[in-house]
Amino acid sequence: MNCIVTTIRKQSTAAESLAHRAAAILQVPYIKRDGMGIDALRCRFGIDTVIVATQTHPIASTSNGDYFFHLSMAELRINKLLNAESDHMISAMNLQTGQSVLDCTLGMGTDAIVASYVAGSEGRVVGLEASAIISLITSWGLQNFMDPDVSPKILAALRQITVQQTDYFSYLKSMPDDSFDVVYFDPMFRRPVANSITLKPLRELANNEALKPEVLTEACRVASHRVVIKETSGSLEFNRLGITHITGGKYSSIQYGVIHTGGTAWKN
Numbered sequence: 001m002n003c004i005v006t007t008i009r010k011q012s013t014a015a016e017s018l019a020h021r022a023a024a025i026l027q028v029p030y031i032k033r034d035g036m037g038i039d040a041l042r043c044r045f046g047i048d049t050v051i052v053a054t055q056t057h058p059i060a061s062t063s064n065g066d067y068f069f070h071l072s073m074a075e076l077r078i079n080k081l082l083n084a085e086s087d088h089m090i091s092a093m094n095l096q097t098g099q100s101v102l103d104c105t106l107g108m109g110t111d112a113i114v115a116s117y118v119a120g121s122e123g124r125v126v127g128l129e130a131s132a133i134i135s136l137i138t139s140w141g142l143q144n145f146m147d148p149d150v151s152p153k154i155l156a157a158l159r160q161i162t163v164q165q166t167d168y169f170s171y172l173k174s175m176p177d178d179s180f181d182v183v184y185f186d187p188m189f190r191r192p193v194a195n196s197i198t199l200k201p202l203r204e205l206a207n208n209e210a211l212k213p214e215v216l217t218e219a220c221r222v223a224s225h226r227v228v229i230k231e232t233s234g235s236l237e238f239n240r241l242g243i244t245h246i247t248g249g250k251y252s253s254i255q256y257g258v259i260h261t262g263g264t265a266w267k268n
């Protein structure tokens with residue numbers, strides 16, 4: 001992997017210990033910071049990405065900006081649900097308390113957190129992420145993110161998400177029929193959303209491949225209830241994949257393609 005791990009300039013035992021753990025997980029070298037700038041480290045080691053360990057969390061410093069875990073829109077979306085407003089993704093999933101969701105494209109985990117909150121402590125959310133760096137940063141955040149202003153119930157939703165660094169196709173192929181109620185995809189958008197500060201570094205680190213029809217076939221076998229795909233409005237992806245049931249807000253820039261799998265129906 002084209003990457004090294006170091007610490008913030010102000011060294012501490014916590015940052016060093018996190019840097020060593022990150023280097024071991026990613027199987028890349030740990031480099032003592034020794035006051036060097038990040039760009040100088042990039043030049044010296046001929047690498048694109050430097051993982052910088054702070055006392056509390058890892059940051060991926062890319063040539064397109066920093067990538068680190070934050071709640072993004074998750075808290076706002078959960079608060080809207082608590083105010084009896086609908087969330088288009090949850091409606092598309094028809095997600096109920098106690099159900100299970102396989103999020104095949106975990107990314108920052110925002111969608112998975114909202115799903116985990118709705119599924120509740122009796123539900124289950126597993127997030128898959130192909131990129132080792134994104135997987136490291138998101139799984140660290142889900143397990144360790146702390147903010148006294150965030151409700152314990154939201155933090156519990158973060159903690160109950162299980163992360164696996166793997167390709168979704170091989171994972172789906174390994175799963176028995178009807179293993180999850182809902183299987184969800186939010187592929188990197190075919191048409192990049194302009195000016196998205198979060199998406200720029202994500203795009204550099206992420207797997208940017210389009211969804212393949214054979215992956216959807218496996219997803220429909222694994223989902224007992226629904227397969228849901230998120231796309232930008234006006235994208236030709238739904239057409240390409242043969243998805244005809246599309247939902248979402250009338251004026252929203254996002255749409256959701258829904259496949260009703262109906263349990264064992266897909267297996268015949």
Ligand SMILES: C[S@@+](CC[C@H](N)C(=O)[O-])C[C@H]1O[C@@H](n2cnc3c(N)ncnc32)[C@H](O)[C@@H]1O
Pocket residue numbers: 104105106107108109110111112128129130131134166167168169186187188189205206207208209
């Ligand atoms: C648009 S982001 C998902 C954002 C996420 N829904 C959220 O709420 O933060 C898509 C993510 O899926 C990952 N991905 C793409 N192809 C994948 C694959 N074949 N297996 C697993 N993860 C994949 C990318 O690396 C990227 O992190």
